[in-house]
Amino acid sequence: MKKMNKAEIQLLHNSIQAEAIEAMQKISEADSVWRCAYEKAPDELPPQEETEKLALLHHDFMTALTLLAVLEKTMPRNSTRESLLILSYEMFKLTCPNTFERFGCEDILKSVATLLDSIPTPEMLTAGSIDKSVHMIAKAAQYLPKIPIVPKEETPTAATVTVAKDKGKEVNINVGLHAAFAPIVPRLTVFDLSVMQAAASIYASGSKTFSTNQLYRVLTGADAHTRITSKATLEAVRKSLDTLQATIITIDAEQQAALGKYRRYDWNETTFKGYLLPMTKIETAYYSGNQLTAKCDCWRIIDTPPLLAYSKTIKQVATIPQKVKRLPRGVSATVNNICIRDTLLYYIQLNRDKGAKLNYSTLFEAAGVDTSDRISRHRMRKAVKALLQHWQEIGFIADQTDVIESSKNDTIYIS
Incomplete structure (x- = not known):
């Protein structure tokens, strides 16, 4: 068990803080839906699905909040992630007895461990890569560079993308891109799609926090020992991340969901909307490696990218060994x-x-x-x-x- 240094504790704190903020926003949205359902029928209980969703979101929020509280205390010397897990478990039991009793010991430990596992070590941020990459091959992905990004002041418009034919008639999805804040580029590039694929691959591997350097390695297929050879490409990655974070995508796939061969798939929703990369930039993380101090820009993905969710729903995601990307x-x-x-x-x-x-x-x-x-x-x-x-x-x-x-x-x- 490797002990955590100040850099790792800072990285954990900043990542979990971003997670807690996002969880609080999701609770607020789910609570509004729940209250709306209750107000429509005050004599009836709100739908069980909405009630359970609200409870699970509250559980996720309390998990993040508990970990955050532990990290904000003075950590014992020689602390490890395993000891942090135990301290968080004990605090959760003490401060949230009702939630603890409802979900049980094993579930609490699992949720805390999952959150910790989603944050890599500082060494992984600078040198780590992944074993497998995801490649979204849905037609909507390749069509994105052809769609103008509507400025935030204007009403979003959607492009029609034909995805199939049914009895001689075209089956379409509607895809729109809208700037969440200015300034924004007029269109996405193929390179933006490549950056999005690389970030989605990190997310799919179980890690939600990543550095720009790590993304560069995943993007180029480089291994942990390969040095970054193109500063121009690294700078292009940074600019692309800013674009992807600031662009909202809307995919209306109602026609496709009704088509016979797609009807059997798991359509939890037929409209996929959100930032192309729903993430937040966390404070610069300092790390210690080989006795040298350096810094790297870090991002925290706070939700499943909409295009990845859509591609998985229609089973058009290929898994590619990372060596192929090299x-x-x-x-x-x-x-x-x-x-x-x-x-x-x-x-x-x-x-x-x-x-x-x-x-x-x-x-x-x-x-x-x-x-x-x-x-x-x-x-x-x-x-x-x-x-x-x-x-x-x-x-x-x-x-x-x-x-x-x-x-x-x-x-x-x-x-």
Whole structure:
């Protein structure tokens, strides 16, 4: 059991504080719904589902509040996360006897441990990566860069995205992007989608707190010992996070939910709305590693990203080993190369077991890269070939994959 230093205690405190604030807001919203139901029928009990939801949210809030109270006290020397778990359990039992009696010993311990596990150690923030990445392959994800982000002063409009056909008629979802606060970019980029995929992958791995450096590693597929090679890409990551945090997405999938093949899925809701990355920036965390003191920017994801929730509902989320995201030798960690890699992954996963066929112009347009001059076009093609060769070598795609080149058409066949 490794003892916690001041840096880790600060990181835990700031992360749990963000969690407590968000939990309080959710309680307020659920309480309003509960009271509204009670006022409509004062002689009847509000729906059991709403009552249970309110109780669970209160439980989550008290868990965060208890951990926060323990951390704000003077921690004993040589404290570990395990001892923090015990101290929190004892305080919960003392300060919330009714909740403790209702949920029981094991459940309280589990909820406290889950919250602690969602916060990585300072070392993981600077050097840690993940084993598997999630890749949202829903059509709505690829369509996002085509949708204008409406300024916060204007009424949001929705774009129609056709997702299927039923008896000859198109089945559509409506997707809108709205700026929560200004200033905001006019549209998302493919790189923004890549950053969102990387953050969603960290969230799906069980960790809700992450650093910009850690996100860079997940985004580029770098392991814990690979140094950050592109300051320009790291800065692009920071700007993208600001955009994703400030943009609200609304997905109305009512038509899709009513379609036969989708009806059997778990539709807890048919409208998915929220920030593209619902997160808050926590204070800069200081950490100690190899006897050196440094700092890193940290974020706390406070809810499931709406696009991830939608993609999971319609079962269009691919799980990809992190080694597949690793950029091979000769392919530098530039914004363009990352966009090309993730666009290729989209086509591969979308056509898994069927084979994909596309040409360079289609690929580069979908990736949003500029290949107007011969030098950049040659560089991008070289990156594509290196990625395909790398994926063949590690067994991610079949070795029959080929690129047929001619003066008129360059076609990529992916088995």
